[in-house]
């Protein structure tokens with residue numbers, strides 16, 4: 001070790017009410033390396049990075065840059081020290097343009113007052129060219145794809161001349177293709193001498209991009225190891241603290257009768273454009289139907305239409321043999337539909353309700369939770385306690401607010417609520433997005449168990465791995481239509497081709 | 506939202522609701538026109554029939570999903586029928602007494618205090634703080650403006666003092682809504698009551714029952730005599746712009762300045778960022794609370810200028826609660842103008858026109874003056890019903906920002 005690391009964290013400790021989020025963490029970053037930070041949901045990764053970026057103050061510990069201690073008490077200070085961060089939830093202003101978002105708070109001006117829009121645009125273009133990003137500086141952020149939004153976030157850091165870049169779960173929202181493009185960009189940045197901290201739950205990605213890996217578990221640093229020579233199984237064990245099965249074990253399906261059927265569905269998206277264009281599918285009892293496809297090919301609108309949250313323009317939906325095309329979401333729930341929504345924070349949970357209130361969200365007005373207009377909170381608490389136990393929800397009891405749970409545990413609450421109602425048909429949209437390997441393993445096993453109990457499960461996922469390991473039958477959605485149907489043993493390559501619209505001849 | 510779209514998609518076969526609404530609006534306009542030269546129809550049946558038709562078209566449009574234009578048609582149908590019946594009772598010369606260039610000047614006079622307050626509110630709301638207290642801040646400006654003018658004998662001191670006290674009240678609102686994270690609506694209301702009580706009390710205890718003394722120094726008018734002598738447009742420009750209060754010219758300039766500040770300067774970009782996504786602004790190093798304090802205090806100062814215009818500029822005296830709800834109309838104009846300076850000023854002009862018209866009608870009409878004076882408020886309601894849901898406020902407006 002001749003050169004001091006560009007960044008060193010010594011003994012960082014951060015306590016939130018009731019949680020020790022970071023416990024005496026040591027971490028260092030060398031020039032030009034990609035250092036991955038791994039850990040379960042709630043392990044304290046984001047907290048540590050927020051401390052480094054000046055958003056949280058540590059209770060103890062020291063930050064050193066190039067060997068000398070620094071005080072980082074605000075994002076301003078972090079920026080001034082050359083630290084840039086791409087947050088887990090993007091920090092972009094949807095109604096503003098790409099260029100405005102990038103130059104915000106460091107605007108080129110004429111006479112120190114007036115915005116120099118031309119200069120802003122050309123500087124953004126220059127930066128984008130240097131790293132061969134394709135991006136339109138005048139596009140509004142709300143109109144560009146998630147992958148492009150992420151580039152805007154990276155450009156924001158580059159524009160501020162960051163030489164340390166923190167990426168907090170950058171690939172959780174990206175398609176596999178976009179992830180590959182991101183990795184190419186990161187390699188480029190590394191060549192220019194940028195040092196990168198990379199957080200992800202996807203072990204294969206971490207092994208692909210990182211030089212070194214630090215694993216956190218429950219707020220403590222477990223180990224730091226070189227990426228070369230490490231294996232996914234080993235990393236999973238370090239993260240979770242036990243052996244994790246990365247493969248799902250399941251018997252072949254034995255499908256029964258058709259439980260959910262859609263015929264000639266046409267659905268409009270929020271902008272009034274046709275997102276689902278004449279789609280038919282049928283799901284049988286005891287099978288998992290996987291819907292593969294790149295994000296934005298009508299997945300959300302399809303799920304909305306099946307669950308009754310969005311009107312269809314044409315076509316029919318039949319649930320257990322009955323036509324429910326015009327039935328409300330509530331009626332469909334009554335008739336045996338379960339729905340794990342894509343956006344767990346906006347649609348899945350009421351974040352300011354307790355776990356108990358959240359698990360009875362559908363049935364709060366029925367016995368045993370209510371009778372003759374009176375509710376029985378005790379019964380709700382009991383139900384919540386049982387589900388917390390059964391679904392291994394960690395981080396609180398029945399009276400804990402959903403908001404304070406980590407992402408993985410929020411997802412388990414939703415799964416618990418939906419599965420406990422014993423629906424005949426379960427719609428699962430992105431059920432493991434942003435979850436750690438342990439939580440994914442749990443949810444996958446549970447879905448297979450529900451299948452074996454005779455439920456029909458529709459699984460929408462952008463992760464081919466997930467589709468391939470769970471689905472008994474796979475359809476590929478492309479531009480609102482089903483462009484292919486495959487058995488469970490189809491190759492990833494073949495699916496990939498269908499997903500981009502080019503059907504293998 | 507998607508429901509509306511699907512309905513639209515289904516409704517193509519029948520008469521489109523949008524077209525229905527436009528027909529309604531046209532019928533309403535026709536109802537008024539029949540009573541004016543050259544038609545001068547003098548039978549109530551005509552405007553009543555046209556008004557009913559217009560209302561029916563509007564109602565049909567509303568029930569078919571065209572809420573915005575449909576409600577406009579409905580509102581205009583009512584206003585137009587009343588206006589036409591009244592106009593029928595008048596001969597050509599007295600109609601001329603109402604509809605003349607003086608009405609345009611009156612429009613500007615009535616719009617000015619609204620515009621000061623609305624432009625102030627624009628800063629506050631663009632930064633993410635709802636300012637329902639504009640009314641109170643105007644009232645502070647009206648009272649302290651005249652108080653300082655009387656005390657010093659100079660309107661300049663009065664106007665400055667008005668801005669100081671408007672800013673002070675706004676600072677209180679800022680402390681409550683930014684620092685203490687109180688509910689901004691409740692805090693704003695409290696500001697209004699505070700201003701009403703404070704100015705009412707001081708007014709009585711300083712000036713007693715006889716009110717402010719006569720002969721107060723006034724904000725001067727700007728005389729542009731040459732406008733009357735312009736060859737082609739002199740007949741129009743002269744009476745409208747020839748003699749306007751200084752503050753009217755100030756507000757006209759202010760509209761442009763605010764537009765430039767909000768959309769063309771770094772400060773404006775930051776204000777908008779803070780109002781849309783305070784956390785994002787925070788992560789690039791903008792101090793959310795500093796920007797919000799600045800914007801709220803500025804809003805109070807501008808609203809107070811509107812108040813000072815009323816007392817020191819327009820009437821030369823003060824009366825209890827003399828702003829009479831103008832702060833709220835300004836707020837409506839802001840929503841109507843979609844939080845943009847130029848459309849907001851347009852909305853102020855519209856309300857100003859309604860007030861000017863109501864004032865003239867009161868003098869000329871033989872129907873109830875009280876009824877006519879509700880005209881601007883009816884217009885506010887119609888405008889709000891029409892744009893609600895269409896006008897998208899800054900995303901973080903009304904929500905206190907909690908730094909981690």
Ligand SMILES: Nc1ncnc2c1ncn2[C@@H]1O[C@H](COP(=O)(O)OP(=O)(O)OP(=O)(O)O)[C@@H](O)[C@H]1O
Nearest residue numbers: 016019021040041042043044045046047404406407
């Ligand atoms: N602002 C906060 N207030 C209270 N507790 C918090 C806060 N932020 C995080 N926590 C808690 O601190 C712990 C660590 O959270 P953190 O967000 O750092 O986890 P993470 O490793 O980033 O997880 P994930 O992979 O789900 O993003 C969790 O138990 C979380 O509930």
Ligand SMILES: [Mg+2]
Nearest residue numbers: 045046047088
């Ligand atoms: Mg995190």
